[in-house]
Amino acid sequence: MTATATTATATTTSATKVQQDKPAGENHFGLDSPRAQVLLEAARNMGPVLEARQEACNSDRRIPDDTIADFHAAGFFKMLQSSEYGGYEMDPQVFYAVLLEIAKTCMSSAWALGVIGVHNWQMNLFDDPAAQEVWGKDSTVLISSSYAPVGQVTPVEGGFMLKGRWSFSSGCEHCDWVFLGAVVPTAEEPWNMLNYRTFLLPKKDYKIVDNWDVVGLRGTGSHDIVVNDVFVPEHRTHNMLADDGGRKFMHKPPLYRLPFMQVFSRAVSTPTLGALEGALEKYVSVAKTRLAGAIMMHDDQMQNGSPLKSMRRLPA
Amino acid sequence: MKGTLFQNFDHLMACARAGEVTKELDRARFRFNTAVVADQCVALSSRMLKSAGSSGIRHGSALLKQHHDILASQAHIANIADPFAINLGGMLFGQASIDPSV
Incomplete structure (x- = not known):
C-alpha cells in the first residue's frame, strides 16, 4: 500500500505532535502514553459541549455535524487507523477509554464513534487496494x-x-x-x-x-x-471468519493481528458501560439529597469504599 | 466489568505483540465478558431508576434517558450474551467451540 494519504488539517492536533520523539522500550500506543493522555483529556473536555448538544442529537436522530467535526479535530477517528493513512495505531484500550468518557455524557455519540471508529481498524484487514480507494484522496473519509x-x-x-x-x-x-x-x-x-x-x-x-x-x-x-x-x-x-486471529496480517503492527470480533464487540459494549458510569454519577447526586422513607439515601461511610471509588482508579 | 474488559484486552494485545494467537477458551471467555455488559448495565441502571423514585420516571429525567440508551444497546447482536454463555459453558465442559466468530 502506498502512503498517499492527505492528512486533514482538522486532525493536526496536539495529539499528533506528542508522539514524535519516542523513547525506546516504552509502549507509545498504550493507555499510559503521552498521546493517549491527550486523547483522554480531549474526551473529558468535550463533556459540557456534548451535554449542550444532547437535545438536538436526540430530536434530530443524528449526531450533530459539529460533534463529528470535534471528533475529527481531536483525532478520535485516527486512533485505530493505520499510520499509512495518518492514523495513530493506538492500542484498542485507548479507543475504549475514550468511548467510556464520551458515553458518560452522550451514549449516542460514543456509540457512533465506537462503530465508525472501529471500521478504520477493520479497513486494514481488507486487501490493500480497498483502503486506497477509500482513503487515497482523503484519509478522513468515514x-x-x-x-x-x-x-x-x-x-x-x-x-x-x-x-x-x-x-x-x-x-x-x-x-x-x-x-x-x-x-x-x-x-x-x-x-x-x-x-x-x-x-x-x-x-x-x-x-x-x-x-x-x-x-x-x-x-x-x-x-x-x-x-x-x-x-x-x-x-x-x-472474509473475517477465515482470518483466524489475523495470521495473514503478521507483517502489520500487532493491533491488526487481533481477532475481528474481539475488537468489534467491545466497540458496542463499551459505550453501554460508559453510560452506566454517567448514570451512576447522576444517581449519586440525586441520592445526596433524597430521603428513602425517613432515612437519607446517601451513606458516606459506604461510599468511601464503594465500587464508584474503585471505578475511578481505572482508566478514563 | 471495567477491570475485566481492560485486563482481557491487555492479554489479547500481549499475545498479538508476541505473535501468538490467543487461546480459543480465553477468546470465548472474553466474548462472553463483553456481551454480558449490556445485561448487567440494564440491571444496575434499573436499580438506580427505582431508587431515584418518581424523579427517575419523569420526562426529561437524565437517568431515564441514559437508561433508554443502555436498554437500546442490548438490542445489538454482539450484546446478546446467551449464545456466548452457552458456547463458553460447553467449552468449559470439554466441548469444541460452536461459535466460528470467537
Whole structure:
C-alpha cells in the first residue's frame, strides 16, 4: 500500500505532535502514553459541549455535524487507523477509554464513534487496494456498517453481485462508504457462516432509508441501507471468519493481528458501560439529597469504599 | 466489568505483540465478558431508576434517558450474551467451540 494519504488539517492536533520523539522500550500506543493522555483529556473536555448538544442529537436522530467535526479535530477517528493513512495505531484500550468518557455524557455519540471508529481498524484487514480507494484522496473519509448476513450474493467474474436491505447502520449519514454483511453461496453450501464476508460499497451504490424511530440511542441515526444489484470487486470484501486471529496480517503492527470480533464487540459494549458510569454519577447526586422513607439515601461511610471509588482508579 | 474488559484486552494485545494467537477458551471467555455488559448495565441502571423514585420516571429525567440508551444497546447482536454463555459453558465442559466468530 502506498502512503498517499492527505492528512486533514482538522486532525493536526496536539495529539499528533506528542508522539514524535519516542523513547525506546516504552509502549507509545498504550493507555499510559503521552498521546493517549491527550486523547483522554480531549474526551473529558468535550463533556459540557456534548451535554449542550444532547437535545438536538436526540430530536434530530443524528449526531450533530459539529460533534463529528470535534471528533475529527481531536483525532478520535485516527486512533485505530493505520499510520499509512495518518492514523495513530493506538492500542484498542485507548479507543475504549475514550468511548467510556464520551458515553458518560452522550451514549449516542460514543456509540457512533465506537462503530465508525472501529471500521478504520477493520479497513486494514481488507486487501490493500480497498483502503486506497477509500482513503487515497482523503484519509478522513468515514465508513458505516451493518454486518447482519442478510445480503443476497451472486459470485461473478472478478467479484460479486450484491443486493439486500440491512438495518441499524449507525452514523450512516456521516459516512461515504459502508460495510455490509452477506454469506457467499457455493455449489456445495448455499449458506454457511464460514463463507461470511463484509462487503465494502461506496455511497453511490446504496441508499439510506430514514427509519430510525426508537426510544434509546436515537442520536445514532442508525437507518436502513438498501442495495439493488451492484458489483463488488473481490478486493472490496473481507472474509473475517477465515482470518483466524489475523495470521495473514503478521507483517502489520500487532493491533491488526487481533481477532475481528474481539475488537468489534467491545466497540458496542463499551459505550453501554460508559453510560452506566454517567448514570451512576447522576444517581449519586440525586441520592445526596433524597430521603428513602425517613432515612437519607446517601451513606458516606459506604461510599468511601464503594465500587464508584474503585471505578475511578481505572482508566478514563 | 471495567477491570475485566481492560485486563482481557491487555492479554489479547500481549499475545498479538508476541505473535501468538490467543487461546480459543480465553477468546470465548472474553466474548462472553463483553456481551454480558449490556445485561448487567440494564440491571444496575434499573436499580438506580427505582431508587431515584418518581424523579427517575419523569420526562426529561437524565437517568431515564441514559437508561433508554443502555436498554437500546442490548438490542445489538454482539450484546446478546446467551449464545456466548452457552458456547463458553460447553467449552468449559470439554466441548469444541460452536461459535466460528470467537
